[in-house]
Structures are given as C-alpha cells and as structure tokens.
Amino acid sequence: MADLAAELRALGRQLDVPPPPDVTRAVRARLASPPPRRRPVLRYAVVVLLVLLSAILAVPPVRAAVFDFLRIGGVSLRSEPGPPVPPTPVLSERPVADLEAAEQATGIRVRPPAALGPADAVRVVEDRVVSLRWVATPGRPEVRMDVFDGQLEPLFEKYLRLRDAVEVDVGGQPGWYLPGPHEVVYVDPGGVRREASARLAGPTLIWVQDGLTYRLEADLPAARLAALGAST
Numbered sequence: 754m755a756d757l758a759a760e761l762r763a764l765g766r767q768l769d770v771p772p773p774p775d776v777t778r779a780v781r782a783r784l785a786s787p788p789p790r791r792r793p794v795l796r797y798a799v800v801v802l803l804v805l806l807s808a809i810l811a812v813p814p815v816r817a818a819v820f821d822f823l824r825i826g827g828v829s830l831r832s833e834p835g836p837p838v839p840p841t842p843v844l845s846e847r848p849v850a851d852l853e854a855a856e857q858a859t860g861i862r863v864r865p866p867a868a869l870g871p872a873d874a875v876r877v878v879e880d881r882v883v884s885l886r887w888v889a890t891p892g893r894p895e896v897r898m899d900v901f902d903g904q905l906e907p908l909f910e911k912y913l914r915l916r917d918a919v920e921v922d923v924g925g926q927p928g929w930y931l932p933g934p935h936e937v938v939y940v941d942p943g944g945v946r947r948e949a950s951a952r953l954a955g956p957t958l959i960w961v962q963d964g965l966t967y968r969l970e971a972d973l974p975a976a977r978l979a980a981l982g983a984s985t
Contacts, residue, residue: 823915825929825959826966827903835912835936836948843949844939846878855883861965863900868984872898879939881908896971896981903966906944911954912936921958921975924983928960930975958982 823830849855856862858877865872865885872885878899887896901908913935921930935957939950958969958978962985969982 823918823929824907826961827901827906827908828911828959828966828968829907829909830911830913830915830918830929830931832915833912835910836938836946836951838936838951838953839949842952844878844947845880846876846884848874848876851875852883852885859883859901861900861902863965864962864985865898866969866981866984868981869896879941881942894972896969898970899968900965901968902964904964906942907940908966909968910938910940910946911957912938919975921979923958923960923962923979924985926960926962928958928979928982930978931957931959932975 849858852863852865852872852875855875855877859880859882861883863883863885869887873888874886876884876886878884882899882901885898885900889895903909911931913931913933917932919930919932921928931954934953934955936951937954939947941947955970955972956974956978958967958975958981960967960982967982967985969978971978971981973981
C-alpha cells in the first residue's frame with residue numbers, strides 16, 4: 754500500500770492540470786438574479802380540493818349525508834331504518850312529585866327552560882332520565898324535555914335520514930334539529946338496544962350542556978325550539 758501511494762503521488766506531479774476557472778463573477782450574478790418561477794400545480798390542486806371539500810362539508814345537511822352516523826352527547830343518530838314501533842312502547846317510567854325528587858332519584862341536576870315555566874309533570878325513566886312535560890297551551894303544542902348523562906355510552910338511538918338534520922345554535926351551544934317523525938330506541942347500561950321501547954318521536958332538538966344531554970321535543974320549527982333551549 755505504501756508503494757502504491759508513492760506511485761500515485763509521483764503520477765500527480767507529472768499530470769498537466771489547467772488552472773481552475775474563476776467562477777466568482779458567475780456565482781454572484783446567479784445569486785443576485787430572482788429565482789425562477791415555479792408552478793406547483795399539484796400543491797395548488799390539493800389546496801383547491803381541500804377548500805372545496807371544506808365548503809361542501811360546512812353545509813350541515815351535506816355533511817350529514819356524507820356520514821351515516823352522528824353522535825350528540827348521549828344520542829346516536831343513524832341513517833338507517835329503525836325497528837318496528839310496538840303499539841305500546843315498554844319502558845320503566847314513573848311519576849315523581851317534583852323536579853327535586855327527580856334529581857335525587859337520578860343524580861341529574863336539570864335546568865328547565867325558563868320560557869316554559871314550571872313543568873306540568875315530572876317523570877323518571879329507567880332511573881337514568883329526567884323527563885319533563887308541559888301541556889299544550891294556546892299558540893304552543895305539548896312539550897317534552899328529556900335530560901340524561903350519556904357521555905360514555907349512548908342512551909338513545911334515533912333513526913332518520915341524516916341529511917334532514919339541521920345544525921342550530923342553542924344559546925351558544927351546537928345543537929341538532931330533527932324536523933320529521935323518527936324512531937327512538939332506549940339503550941340500556943349494557944349497550945343493549947331495547948326494541949320494545951321504540952316509539953315515534955316528533956320534531957326534536959338535541960344539544961349538550963354542562964355535560965348533560967338535553968332532548969327537547971315539540972311540534973315546533975327549529976328557531977322556536979332553539980329559543981326554548983337557550984332559556985335553560
């Protein structure tokens with residue numbers, strides 16, 4: 754290896770290598786010139802596609818049509834046919850003296866809509882739901898409000914066309930308005946759907962407040978139900 758190194762050094766001394774060119778001026782000129790314009794077509798196409806997709810999904814009915822499942826607090830909305838509704842839905846439900854008694858039975862502190870005044874009837878459903886009822890008055894149909902905690906597991910399943918659901922504001926909280934009749938099914942603590950509890954519900958507003966799911970049902974448009982919900 755030492756002999757090879759010596760021979761290479763000797764060969765290098767014999768080679769006629771021209772002096773290197775002066776590239777300083779060319780480099781400075783290149784640095785001073787503006788960079789060439791590039792057209793990142795692919796990047797622009799991706800950005801445009803994302804903007805269009807965001808705009809489309811920003812429309813609640815379109816977004817609901819893209820997905821066939823939506824979870825709101827303790828309620829899951831499913832875009833599929835619901836189970837048959839029995840003549841008399843079977844669900845454990847008992848009347849209690851007042852709202853305080855319902856709260857003691859369930860551990861749920863309810864904030865009823867101030868715009869409705871005191872409830873005409875208070876019930877406890879399956880010891881998990883506080884259900885308030887207001888009888889119909891001139892200019893207002895019967896109103897039902899169910900309040901429950903379903904943050905970990907859904908408590909009710911609703912079956913409807915999700916593209917019909919409308920996102921609304923409920924006193925600063927996002928809510929969903931379901932305009933037409935739809936099946937409602939109770940889900941027990943073990944996650945089992947009780948089809949015998951199925952009933953046909955009317956227009957309903959659902960939102961989450963203070964960790965609780967509020968479900969307000971009445972034959973009213975979205976704006977009026979949202980105003981009632983905002984008074985809680």
